[in-house]
Amino acid sequence: MDAHQLIKDKQIVIFELDDVLYPEKDYLLQVYYLFAQFIEYTEQKNAQVILEFMRNEFKNNGTDHLFEKTATAFEIDNKYKYNFELLHQNARLPLKLLLFKNMLEFMQTLVVDRKKIFIVTAGNPEQQLNKIKQTEWNGLEQYLTVYFADELNQQKSEIFQNILNDNNLSSSDALVVGANNFDEQQSRLINLPYIVSLEIYK
Structure with missing residues (x-):
């Protein structure tokens, strides 16, 4: 699906980390x-x-x-x-983690179009942070806002709603990019548009 079409009426895009932005x-x-x-x-x-x-x-x-x-x-x-x-x-990895090519290009498009980028990730917060620190972001790191669901002890849907509230946005202003049924279910709970990461191209 064309990235520009996906985000033309969006203000923010919310990503999971594992198998969405990079291969776990x-x-x-x-x-x-x-x-x-x-x-x-x-x-x-x-x-x-x-x-x-x-x-x-x-x-x-x-x-x-x-x-x-x-x-x-x-x-x-x-x-x-x-x-x-x-x-x-x-772990201090021998090699940096590389973003999926389509996700790198999509996120670069978001930055150029001045859309806000959020990562809401589940799992051990220390481990997830370690992954983020050892990812090659190609300069995108300065545009990321990250939430660790397990650290906040909240469902993703709650965090999604808080992000919308904090930015004075409605669900139609946002897009969630995930890779599994759980991410989709959490998005649907508050009527957030959802897409599988593999369906996005530049």
């Missing part, structure tokens, strides 16, 4: 790489083999019980689960 796997796979390196250093187990296992498990079954499955496969002590979880929150 780009963060997780780097965390797994760092964890495998850590285990090799502390336990002298082959990092490459561990990483390959984690990649395949993630690809086939997602993140559920990934540490436990890896620990069982390689006889890794359960005490290292703390390190695994901590890395998710504060």
Whole structure:
């Protein structure tokens, strides 16, 4: 869908972060790489083999019980689960996270057209902030206002409504860009227009 047409009558656009602005796997796979390196250093187990296992498990079954499955496969002590979880929150990534090309171009269009940009993201606030800090924003960071739903202990729909109220806007003045049913449901609760990020092009 044409970006200019989408926003011609909008004042603000609200985004989720994971799998909307960037691919979340780009963060997780780097965390797994760092964890495998850590285990090799502390336990002298082959990092490459561990990483390959984690990649395949993630690809086939997602993140559920990934540490436990890896620990069982390689006889890794359960005490290292703390390190695994901590890395998710504060990992210093080898590579910057890159925005989806269509999202980068869309956000640049928003800036040129003087639209306000908000990110409302769910999940561990420290982890989400870590992702934001290690994303290559191409200068867009100065135009972002970020809300962490879990930190505020609010539903996204409540935060959406507060953003509208704070900017003296109605739901028709805004657009939510997401990637899953939950984001869409939260938008519909207050009649906010919603679009899936993959449908946007320049």
